[in-house]
Amino acid sequence: MPAAVLAAVILTMGFGIWSLSRQLAPELISVSASPEAAAMAVLPEKSIAVLPFENLSEEKQNAFLADGVQDDILSALSKVADLKVINRTSVNTYSASRPRNLRELAQTLGVAYVLEGSVRQEGAKLRIVAQLTDARSKTHLWKVRYERDLADVFAIQSEIVQRVISQLQATVSPKEKAALDERPTKDLTAYGLYLRAKALVATISLNAQINEKLREAVQLLDEAIARDPDFFLAYCQLAAAHNYLYFFGLDHTPARLALADAALKTAVRLRPDAGETHLARANFFYRCYLDYEHARRELAMAQRVLPNNSEIFELTGYIDRRQNLWNESARSLQRALALDPRNFFILQQIALSYQEFRQFGAMAAALDRALVLIPHDLDTRVTRASVDLEWRADPRPMHQTISTILAENPASAADLAANWWYVALCERDSTAARQALAVMPASGIATDLNFPRSWCEGLAARVRGDTAVAQTAFLAARAELQKTVSEQPDYGPAFCVLGLIDASLGRKDEAIQEGRHAVEMLPITKDAIDGAELMKYLAVIYAWTGEKDLAIEQIAATLKIRSTVSYGNLKLHPCWDALRGDPRFEKIVADLAPKNTQN
Incomplete structure (x- = not known):
């Protein structure tokens, strides 16, 4: 892609969801700014991007310190309502190891000022250099150098924050000043463990090894807290990691819920009024209880204290989506992108929203925009290639990728x-x-549902006609899922997978009962996304148990709502083989076939 074209794509990134929302959210139609107009737009005077600091330490394992200095300065400035501060996901795409065009960067991010720096640790000594630039004119406003003891790192960060606030003439309220004076921890080793864990949680995205990453993060955070029992931010991050394990069904057990609750309660005890506390509570209510109203109330309180935090609007968008409020979700995600315009994870999520609408052209466009930012991210590359399979029943691009x-x-x-x-x-x-x-990991795969590897082995054997191997694998999978549902009796997706396994084993009555129970436990009125997946798989259970009429009815019902049922999946995937040749099924497939290249 030519540099000028690439720059144009990046410049309009913040406006992308408006044009992408044309079909998803008709009332959000807006004329997108051209790259030229975006470049000429007046940048907010009190706006800044804190770029990654360069690690100049001889020991490269000390890179966490450079990351931490940048992260803490950015977090502190973000608490000042009078400033516009770009969030870390976007600024972290500008590596300190690569040349930076500050004027272009500032236009892309929509800021007037850029803070850069470097960190060098030599034993117990520390050297930090920070430089503030007016990116509009490329004028270096000041450059400061600190050479102090390593233990003074947080004091140095505070001084840099105060210099930035003074230069930008930002108004700071008494509450904001108190928040700026807080130190994350006195233990730098604990701080390093926390930063490593935070990076793991931040990169789960579409990654297939989400389970392993989250469990590693929990271990690191437990070590950090053991060193500093009052490490508030570590408890917030620990609660988040437990929330994700519970939410994604990787460990949807009372024990995991109790761990999330314990970490959150400690965070509340340490800083009950902190914005991070309210955000942690919002995540807990949403991910552990699907309690959307409590989560929204906590987000409203978090926003008052964390005015520049894009995660607040991002999480609001996800709640909107679960409640079938798709237009509201688009608006919320747009607000998140305004504060984090190069956040590829939000673009990935926008793409997944379009998949639910079977708007595959728009899905591809969103993923293409994400790939401009992360061209080598394998999960995004494969998801982009899967569009042709789902849209046109063409598996070749996915296979080749x-x-x-x-x-x-x-x-x-x-x-x-x-x-x-x-x-x-x-x-x-x-x-x-x-x-x-x-x-495949021993834990299996975490896609739309969590399937044990034994189930995957059974389905593959069934497709190739190896009945004996399939039977053995499905029996092993059944033993795993029986244990899962006994430990997670309130988790509908686990009952759905058990129903699929029982259908594979010819346990018709049990399979149908389990599939229906799953749908009843998590209806689309409670969760528009996962509820639709359970409806889809109930159709598979009906098909595998010989209930073709019910299967056809269930597919038709699922197609009336937002779901991942697609032309490619119905046409190619072997889970629908029992329905092939039925004129009603073939008509459904034919009706879903793309009529033209526009979507």
Whole structure:
């Protein structure tokens, strides 16, 4: 892509959701600013991007310190309502190791000022350099150098924050000043553990190894808290990691819920009125209880204290989506992008929203925008390639993309296992399915539902006609899921997977009962996204148990709502083989076929 075109795409990134929302949210139609207009727009006077600080330490494992200095300065400035501060996901795309065009960068992010710096640690000594630039004129306003003891790192950060506030002539309220004076911890080792964990949680995205990353983060945070029992931010991050494990069904147990609750209660005890506390409570209510109203109230309180935090609007958008408020979700995510215009995770989520609407052209456009920012991210590359499979029933781009990534980096095989297995089934490629299963994590795959590897082995064997192997694998999967539902009796998706397994084993009555129970536990009125997935899989259960009429009715009902049922999935995936040849099913598939290239 030519540099000028790339710059134009990036410049309009913050406006992208408006044009992408044309079909998803008709009332949000707005004329997108051209790159030229965006470049000429008046940048807010009191606006700043804090770029990653360069690590100049001889020991590269000390890179966490440079990351921490930047992160703390950014977090502190974000608490000042009189400033516009770009969030970390966007600024972190500008690596300190690569040349930066500050004027272009500032126009892309919509800021007038840029703070850069470097950190060098030599034993117990520390050197920090910080430089503030007016990016509009490329004028260096000041450059300061600090050479002090390592223990003074937080004091240095505070001085830099005060210099920035003074230069930008920002008004700071007494409450904001008190928040700026807070120190995260006195233990730098604990601080390093916290930063490593925070980075892991921030990169779960579409990643296939989300379970492993979250559990590693929990371990690091437990170590940090053991060193500093009053480490408030570590408790907030620990609660978030437990929330995710519970929310994604990786450990939807009372024990995991209790761990999340304990971490949150400690955070509340340490700083009951902090914005981070309200945000942590909002995440807890949303992810652990689907208690949207309590979560919204906490987000409103968090916004008063954290005016520049894009996560508040991002989480609001996800709540809107779960409540089937898709237009409101688009607005909320747009507000998040205004504060974090290069946040590829939000773009990924926008793409997934379009998938629910079966608007695959818009889904592809959102992923293309994400790939401008993260061109080598394998999860986004594969998801982008999957669009052709779901939209046009063409698995070749997905197959080729996976092959290309494996050739580039064979060590990425485990991350690709779920998608590799999926496209192999759609292509009826038994060899590829075996290869994917060989590198699949023991915990299985976490896609729309959490499937144990034994179930994946059983389905692959069933497709290739190996009945004996399939039976053995499904029995092993059933033992796993029986244990899961006994530990997680209120988790509908687990009952759905058990229903699929029982349908595979010919346990018709049990399978149908389990599938229906799952839908009753998590109806679309409670969760518009996961509820729709359970409806889809109930159709599969009906198909596998010979209830074709019910299966056809269930597919039709699922197609009337927002769901991931697609032309490509119905046409290619073997889970629908029991319905092939039925004129009603074939008509549904034909009606979903793309009529033209516009979507």
